[in-house]
């Protein structure tokens with residue numbers, strides 16, 4: 001599992017990983033391999049690496065940075081930049097983002113905050129987001145908005161009030177489907193699957209009945225997530241919903257929320273501590289801290305309910321059981337990994353609220369262990385997130401399942417017919433149709449530590465271009481596809497049943513190009529159902 005994560009982390013090369021690598025070099029951790037290998041438990045290993053890191057200049061450098069504090073001066077600068085974008089450049093989205101950042105920097109109750117809300121309300125009015133515009137005007141008034149400017153704002157509010165009933169409703173993604181036949185033992189799944197465990201596959205998901213292509217297998221909400229920088233000013237950091245008039249955390253300059261409810265929920269659950277962390281950690285450490293905090297809170301609250309048999313997507317116990325390849329990593333990778341844990345640990349230890357709320361001595365070992373286990377599973381469009389049930393799906397180069405995003409929900413659907421007793425699999429990014437067998441096997445072994453025995457690997461299936469075409473696709477289908485593509489109607493719902501039907505008729509020709517084309521089309525249709533549409537701004 002850890003390799004799986006470190007592979008994801010390489011996509012952020014040049015930032016976090018290389019920073020951790022310099023840390024390992026600076027602290028000369030490589031020369032301590034012999035001693036390290038004699039230590040057995042996670043806690044002893046973290047302690048050992050931590051003791052070495054603390055002496056390193058690089059480590060001290062990380063913690064010598066100061067977090068940016070609320071600053072009316074900075075707020076004013078951002079607002080001016082926003083004005084420039086709005087008036088001169090006519091770049092509404094950029095103006096909105098700058099005003100929102102200016103709101104995040106302004107001190108609570110100040111007229112700087114009021115002015116930024118007022119300016120944002122103007123962009124919102126122009127883009128016909130009248131309800132959001134009214135809300136921002138009210139916020140401006142609640143925050144010491146200068147009296148001599150009030151009239152203009154009241155005027156805008158009046159106009160927005162009269163137009164708000166005409167505001168269009170924009171649907172960015174289809175809501176996640178609901179599962180009809182719920183699984184009594186897996187909170188996120190249908191009763192068509194179960195979790196099994198053996199030496200070869202670790203924990204894996206197996207079908208308990210025949211599953212039809214397209215069928216929903218699970219709908220899962222993330223255990224925890226961290227917003228990606230590009231979505232910071234547009235998506236609520238708590239619920240991830242798109243929101244053009246977010247409100248800031250009252251203490252830090254980074255967190256933004258769609259409502260007071262989301263803000264308070266985040267604050268109570270983890271942000272209270274996170275908010276005090278200096279410096280702001282990279283997304284990966286931040287997510288592991290968030291997960292460990294939720295884990296610590298749960299273990300205090302839930303006690304022996306951990307004994308029950310159900311698999312719950314919102315429970316840290318399930319994360320503790322995720323398979324780990326930590327013993328198989330080379331020493332330098334182990335050091336890099338442990339350094340990230342130590343940076344997260346050291347950072348949390350500097351949070352006064354954390355010190356106040358937790359009995360540090362009694363949870364110290366648990367915290368190190370939790371930070372060590374809190375990994376990243378999926379990095380996607382809006383956030384980096386941990387989905388617990390999705391995380392136990394094994395890989396196949398010919399997967400029979402795929403995951404689809406519906407807002408913050410992750411939906412797993414069958415993209416092939418699955419026979420009762422068959423393993424349900426997803427693809428870890430290397431499929432047989434695009435990647436040759438040698439590369440696949442080497443990567444899966446190096447990164448995920450297993451030998452793949454999927455049907456493409458066993459039978460040495462060629463890549464797409466060298467596959468037979470298979471039975472030609474019917475002309476009615478080709479015509480429908482052309483029409484749909486040309487007219488750009490993308491009325492998938494209308495043709496999805498036909499495509500699924502066709503898939504069933506072509507399955508016996510596997511492996512062939514036409515079957516793969518049908519499968520890709522099904523996948524595209526289901527993605528399109530779930531995905532975030534482009535911003536309407």
Ligand SMILES: C[S@@+](CC[C@H](N)C(=O)[O-])C[C@H]1O[C@@H](n2cnc3c(N)ncnc32)[C@H](O)[C@@H]1O
Nearest residue numbers: 001201202203322323391392393394395448450
């Ligand atoms: C994301 S986890 C999947 C859940 C895991 N099986 C567990 O027990 O928690 C990835 C790890 O599962 C195992 N795995 C995934 N696909 C596999 C496969 N096709 N055959 C054997 N092991 C596999 C590998 O150990 C891999 O590092």
